[in-house]
Amino acid sequence: MSALKLTNPFRIFARLRELRDEERKQAQSNLFLSQALEKEKMEGHRLAVIARTVALGLVVLLIPFLNPTLSALYYQAWVLVFIALGWLQLRLASVGYSRAELLLIFLDLFLLTALFTTANPFVSEDMPTAITYRFDNFIYFFIILAVGTLAYSWRTVWAIGTWVAILWMLGMIRVSLFGHEVPELSTLAAQAFSANPIVLGELDPNSVQPGVRIQEIVVFFMVAAILALKGWRSNQLLMRQADIAAERANLSRYFPSSLVDVLASSDRDIGAVRTQDVAVLFTDIVGFTEFAERHKPEQVMTLLRRYHAMVERVIFQNGGTLDKYLGDGVMATFGTPETKPSDAANALKATTQLLEENEAFNKGQADLGLDPIQISVGVHFGPVILGDIGPSRRLEFAVVGDTVNVASRLEAATRDLGCRCVVSEDLMRKAGYSNEALQPGLAEFSEQQAIKLRGRKTPINVCTI
Template identity: 30%
Template sequence: MTVVSAGPDVKAQGPGNLGLVRRVVLTFLASVLTQLTGSAFNIWYNLTQIRPLLTQGQAARFETAVNLFNIAIYPLALLLSFLVIWSLVKAVRSHARQSDPDMWHKAQRRAVNLPWLILAIAGPAWLLTIPALLFALYTHPEPLDPRVPFQLVVSVVVSAAIALTHLFFVIELVGQRLWFPVFFDNEQPSSVSGTLPLTLPRRGIFFAVSAVACPIISLLLIAAPSEMFSLKSAAFPLMVGTLGIAFGMLSAWMLGRIIGEPIARLRASAERVEAGDLGPDTEIDLLRADEFGHLIGGFNRMVAGLREKQHVEEVLGRHVDQTVARILLNEPETLGGTEREISVMFTDIRGFTTRCGTCPPNEVVDMLNLFHGVMVPLIEAENGIINEFTGDGFMAIFGATGTGVPHADNAVAAGKAMLASLPRLNRQLEDRGLEPIAIGVGINTGPAIVGAIGAPRRSSFSAVGNMVPVAARIEGLTKEAGHRMLFSDTTMAALTDPPAVISLDPRPIRGRDEPVRLYALVSAD
């Protein structure tokens, strides 16, 4: 039997490793059960509070209207709810993640907004009950008790508030458990545009309406005698109920502030940290004695630790390559050494020893600083690491991070850029009254041990292997061969996009068993 993939591996996601159809069924049942709860309250309220106020004929008309409304509206509302839920399955089964990113984004947005979408269907279904039933009662020939419209409106509104509030929260929980794992593998649902997540303060209001306002209103109407509809006798219970609802809503608002403020501050600070801002003002200066106090304290300590780590990286970066600094701090497992194929470059200023004997020390230092200031960025631009400065030159490693970059291409490109920058560098030297320079560049490619080399208390990030001194010896042949840059046959073989080259006769090089064929760039001399 052939099994067709449904986009993400939904069978391996979510609670119980549920399939798509089961997720639909559970989501649909959750929406139905919450509505049945509200309907049960509505039926009980109508039987105990509205039915006694109706004549026998009005009661029969009322019951008929309720049945007809339920037959007409409920199946339609259930069908629309099912179609909304099923649309999530269609996006997965059509492989929209790979074939139609726009469709997949809409499905993600629909998964986040699922509570609102179901609410938009159930809400009108509840509220349409009021005009439908009132129309049925008012068209009956018998006069209607004036208390019935008020009680009917209260019955539907309170039942709807209870049912819809629970519907929203239940669908939200079901969506988070069943649908978010399907649509969000490597991203947060909060990052999807066009969604309407319910904020914490508004959740408090929703809760207050369902848990405070609706029960108080219901109890007042159930317990109040018929004389309550006179303004004088109704004043006190109405005042008590109004105050109860007001205090409940105020408590919900304050709870939203108590919970919402630290979360908003944490979110804003986290976004700043994510953007790379680790300044002191990123820490949260909010004092709390509850769980948020521990959370804020931990966040501030994390920011301080990241700031210290950043400072260490900056300090290390002044003395070692920035890439090496990050490796030493973030990948301590590489300190013991790792065998990798790399490309090594040696660069040397020709005639440096003679110049040191004839120039003042400060001129030599100025020349070296200017030379390194121009050349080092060119190495780093090609993902190279300056391993060490050798006075009149340096050693650079390409491919030390093991990221799969074309290290041979990078090394040759860096060498070309260095030679191309020489005229500009020499003009700067001449502007300072210094003699121009010439350089030699040698490159070799091969396996080497890359890592922290040295004593336990003092080491440096370097490469060790036979191919390293061979690169230095190739650089030493540049003057003899009459080419400013030479690279070995192993480097040539590792190039993914070989440039136009001049092939030189094989030469014996100490460290290689066989004579080595060297190559020079056509455009480099």
């Protein structure tokens, strides 16, 4: 996140452009930030237009008290035009740079300046243009600025301050050089206040009072700059929150929602390398290669999506972590990133639930006109190594070690053993189920047997279904 650091104050405009470009790049690379900016912009714009409509509606009611003549209708009609322009801006509102939107904002400010620097055509009295210009009308620009902070980015708020300063200065020059004057009024004022030059300067009807006009410009620009700075800080907060949302979404790909909240609020670095005991589960579709050969690509992808969704739901329901998809296979762990006493038992429950869900899954296959499938599962418990692996641009949280290898080969052993599931004795023991006292829900597990796994010299005791 960039900071607004300026060692040279004359580089402020260049620095503002740099910040704008950095925010655009970040929004393009972060989907959550892009969505957050769009939501914030549209909600803010709707609120701004409503606030603008209410404020200008009150101005319509205020005008007759300030000008109790029929000429007030002229200004009331213009206020309605500005209300319509506000709703048109909402219709054209978009996230990011919009020429049409900026043009309408500039049109707002230009018309307001023109209104205050030209005479009301319905006023019959011969009045100097300067009277209209200096009649405390400048305060209405603050309404535009206030609603702008609700709807627009800090850059646009800064632009409003800059445009108003330029337009009001040009208005002062125009009125001074080309405005209608009534010299008789200046003569009368000079005669009345000849002994009070300060009062004369304030009351001369043909004077634009440049000192007061400069004061208005400077104060407005300072207020706009402060509001733009506040908008920039709010934008930085929004960008940080979007980054957090992206991180939480990334966590939710692997962990159940209940654990995501815990991890997001924890100061612990889950990517730090460490060793701990976990249960590792592998599952895949038996005969997937043949299925893929017999079916269309769309049907294969439909199968994989449904199968992965089923496995994810079961894993998360039992407090597990979805480690990775391996084509038609899935690797899951129980005990990452934090261990629990129930990890082995949860893995065992997930195993039996997956086998039960296989039947319901095949009913859905039949409804889609697809062949039924059979899944196989292998589960082991033991020490693993956890941590981030890969280059900095492709970091991935990984679980590796002998326990992972054993679990994978237990799943592969289901083909040779002619069963659907192979669970190691280590996991059964850790889960609290001895061979002699299996709980009723696990009674379908067979007697223990020792099997030899590829790449390992020592046989391993397992139970099967």
